[in-house]
Amino acid sequence: MVGTAREHDVVVLGATGFVGTLLCEHLARQAPAGTRIALAGRSHERLVRTRAALPERAHAWPVLVADTDDAPSLRALAASTRVLVSTVGPYLQHGLPVVEACARAGTHYADLTGEVPFVRQAADAHDEVARATGARLVHACGYDAVPSDLAVLVLHRRVAADGAGSLGRVRLVASARGGVSGGTVASARGIAELAGRDPAVRRLLADPFSLSPDRTAEPDVPQPSDTPAPGRTVDGRWVATSPMGSFNTRVVRRSNALQGWAYGRELRYQEVAATGSGLRGAARAAGLTVGLPLALAALAAPPTRALLDRVLPAPGTGPDAETRRAGWFRMDLHAVTTTGQHYRALAAGRGDPGYSATAVMLGEAALALALDGDRLPDRAGSLTPATAVGDVLVERLRAADHRYVASVR
Incomplete structure (x- = not known):
């Protein structure tokens, strides 16, 4: 496992980007005293400017130059730290x-991807090596898919x-x-382009168990549709397709399989988006569908x-401060449950979910990986938030005023 004889505890790669800067601000406010944090990216000048705009305690953080196209710089960066966070x-x-x-x-590695093909490729290529070296490779540590993944874990614990x-x-x-930020748009564009020209990618995206660690061992249980017709909940709200449901559901199913199907081999999991009530809610549901x-x-x-490129947010841009606060x-x-009992669970938090709240989720995941090793699940390899940091991340996010609860309904 990762030892303490590293120069840094956490390195943020992409620190000058939109979410990277928000992450650094969170770490500057919340990381315990003595946590060794460094900023990394392609431009030394931009890193210095970013550091200068952070809270004062970050002004002594080292800046490290590395490029995703420069393998030697990445090897040196990874070897220098206990945890590398990539935005x-x-x-x-x-x-x-x-x-x-x-x-x-x-x-240890953490990111905030919402890209099914990337997680599949990373697991296929690097899971075995990471298990041998003790590295935890933790994908989807932002709004996609931390609340979904941890809420199901909390629900499972209660049941x-x-x-x-x-x-x-x-x-x-x-x-x-x-x-919405330019980075989110760029990711969606990349997947749409790839799926448009590659039938294998379209099949991967359509498979409800596409992120399973062992596809052949998955139970033969039909899963709910990722694109349900608009409908209403028991309290009258209209619901429709969740834009990120097709990613989050696969992360939850991967978590179940990585834990030996601890949630149950009869699990049938679905995500939908609430669009409001009345005629306005119905119109929004139809529009989303x-x-x-x-x-x-x-x-x-x-x-x-x-x-679309002329009107959608450009890379490196995102919601303004007021939108993030609101x-x-x-x-x-x-x-x-399989015994017929009804339960409910809740995951909730303040701040723009894809940016302010995501910075909290990703930051606390990184700190857990760096500082809470003796309390984390004994796993390495290509993991999910629930299987890599699990209950420890739930505790950390509760302390950051996010809610994770489960109860009998």
Whole structure:
């Protein structure tokens, strides 16, 4: 496992980017005194400017020059730290060399990807090496997919403690307020382009168990649709396709399999997005159902992609400070166990979910990997938030005013 004889505890690669800067601000405010943090990126000048704008305690943090296209610089960076956090996306374009460097160096790694093909490629290429070196390679440590992944873990813990069987039907209803960054758009564009020209990628994206560590061992249990027709919940809210549900559900199923299907081999897990009540909620649900596949198709086609590039956020940009402060997220989970008992769970927090709240999630995951090693699950390799940091991350996020609770319904 990663020892203490490293120069740094945490290195943030991509520190000058939009989310990278927010992450550094969180670490500057919340990391315990004495935590050895460094900033990394391609430009020494930009790193120095970014550091100068951070809270005062960060002004002595080292700046390190590294490039995802420069393998020697990545190897040196990974060898210098206990944990390397990468905010350099799109990950399909820039991520695999970073994962490889960490796996080979025995360095823990965390990112905030929401890209199914990238996670699949990283696991296939580097899981075995990481297990041998003791590196935890932890994908999806932001809004996608920490709240989903940890909420199901908390739900499982409660059901198991009550002796109520295992999880059967679980449905997550997501509500949120926030903005969109250029990085998110770039990731969606990359996946749409790849799926548009590669049938194998389309098959991967359509497979509900596409991130399973052992696809052939998955139970023959039909999974709910990623694109359900608009409908209403018991409290009258309209729901429709969740934009990131097709990623988050696969992360949750991977967590289940990595734990020996501890949640249950009968798990049928779905995520939907709440759009409001009444006629307005119904219209939003219909618009989301129709508009999401059209938007992805437009991103995949060069002529319409060029038009969208003129109006969508550019890389390196994102929601302004007021939008980030006003944001929030709430995920309500409704479950029926194999014994027929009904449970509910909640994951919620303040701040723009994709940016302010994501900086908290990714920052606390990095600190857990760096500082809480003796309390983490005894696992290495290509992991998920629930299987790599699990209950420790739940504790950390609760301390940061995020809510994770489960109860009998």
